[in-house]
Amino acid sequence: MLSVKFEGNQTATIVETFLPPVGPDDVLLKIAYCGLCGSDKRPFHNGHPVTPGHEFSGTVVEKGTNVKNLSIGSTGIVYIPLFCGQCSECQKGYPSRCETKPGLVGWQVDGGYAEYAMIPAKNLICLPEDISLQEGVLLLDTISTPAHGIRLCLKFFDNELPGKAAVIGCGPLGLGSILVLKAMGCPEIYAYDISEARLQQAVSFGARPLTVNDEKTLDAIPLVLEASGQFSARAMALDLVKAGGSVLLLGENNAPWSIQPTPKLRRKDCAYVRSFYFIPAEMEENFNLFRNCRTEFNSLVSKIGTLQETENFHKDFCEGKTIKPMIRPHSA
Numbered sequence: 001m002l003s004v005k006f007e008g009n010q011t012a013t014i015v016e017t018f019l020p021p022v023g024p025d026d027v028l029l030k031i032a033y034c035g036l037c038g039s040d041k042r043p044f045h046n047g048h049p050v051t052p053g054h055e056f057s058g059t060v061v062e063k064g065t066n067v068k069n070l071s072i073g074s075t076g077i078v079y080i081p082l083f084c085g086q087c088s089e090c091q092k093g094y095p096s097r098c099e100t101k102p103g104l105v106g107w108q109v110d111g112g113y114a115e116y117a118m119i120p121a122k123n124l125i126c127l128p129e130d131i132s133l134q135e136g137v138l139l140l141d142t143i144s145t146p147a148h149g150i151r152l153c154l155k156f157f158d159n160e161l162p163g164k165a166a167v168i169g170c171g172p173l174g175l176g177s178i179l180v181l182k183a184m185g186c187p188e189i190y191a192y193d194i195s196e197a198r199l200q201q202a203v204s205f206g207a208r209p210l211t212v213n214d215e216k217t218l219d220a221i222p223l224v225l226e227a228s229g230q231f232s233a234r235a236m237a238l239d240l241v242k243a244g245g246s247v248l249l250l251g252e253n254n255a256p257w258s259i260q261p262t263p264k265l266r267r268k269d270c271a272y273v274r275s276f277y278f279i280p281a282e283m284e285e286n287f288n289l290f291r292n293c294r295t296e297f298n299s300l301v302s303k304i305g306t307l308q309e310t311e312n313f314h315k316d317f318c319e320g321k322t323i324k325p326m327i328r329p330h331s332a
């Protein structure tokens with residue numbers, strides 16, 4: 001089979017490998033679509049030890065002897081955290097926090113920029129009939145990751161979505177977050193991005209453009225989502241959040257970061273939430289979020305290319321030219 005290798009320096013080559021042997025608890029997926037993600041940028045620059053790609057869908061073409069709940073021809077999307085199913089977090093329904101089995105598909109084991117991938121059968125999330133394999137990819141980091149973070153924050157609002165929220169950074173994660181808030185019924189959503197084109201896309205989804213140091217929004221937004229990973233955006237989030245509110249950190253950045261504990265911030269009595277991925281029990285609700293704003297979510301998928309186009313797709317993506325492009329390894 002063919003798969004992509006990130007060699008570093010924005011180079012992606014196509015390599016030919018043997019199909020992996022299917023373990024007793026695994027399935028072999030024929031990959032349908034794999035979406036590009038902001039977190040791919042680092043491995044695309046630095047090189048990556050395994051096949052990259054962590055937002056993908058596919059069809060089961062082979063299964064291990066212990067796999068009973070899936071058939072050849074079953075379709076779905078891949079839940080990337082590897083998990084044991086036995087530890088206390090797994091038992092509580094939080095496999096994303098598994099205590100004994102670290103590792104993520106596409107990060108520590110081979111992922112989705114390939115013709116096939118072998119995954120544990122329990123990591124396949126089956127899709128309802130009305131959601132296609134292309135749409136299914138959006139149900140991963142575009143929808144379910146921000147939705148999980150927002151739900152964690154609701155604990156600070158007596159489990160009710162506040163009437164006002166802001167999203168800083170309107171890349172794929174930020175625009176997804178805006179649509180998730182909209183699909184959840186948030187009436188007043190503010191958006192900020194230095195790129196006018198991205199901000200306009202947010203506005204087309206119903207968001208109101210946020211201006212820096214606007215008295216209406218400073219210290220006035222109960223729920224602020226930071227979706228860029230930029231330190232300036234994190235500082236902005238802390239400026240915007242209303243006392244008693246919550247800042248949700250979704251954007252990634254590996255560099256050490258410090259917060260200036262100003263007297264004003266000290267008195268904000270606010271929460272700062274770092275969420276990771278999502279949990280399977282939320283999927284039914286997430287399918288409904290997608291259905292609520294199907295056209296808008298689908299509009300994020302700007303381009304679809306072949307495996308051979310992976311390098312160029314990532315270069316354009318890194319330059320901000322596309323929002324949620326996808327690779328389709330097999331021709332239709």
Ligand SMILES: [Zn+2]
Nearest residue numbers: 037039055141
């Ligand atoms: Zn992602």
Ligand SMILES: [Zn+2]
Nearest residue numbers: 084087090098
């Ligand atoms: Zn576990």
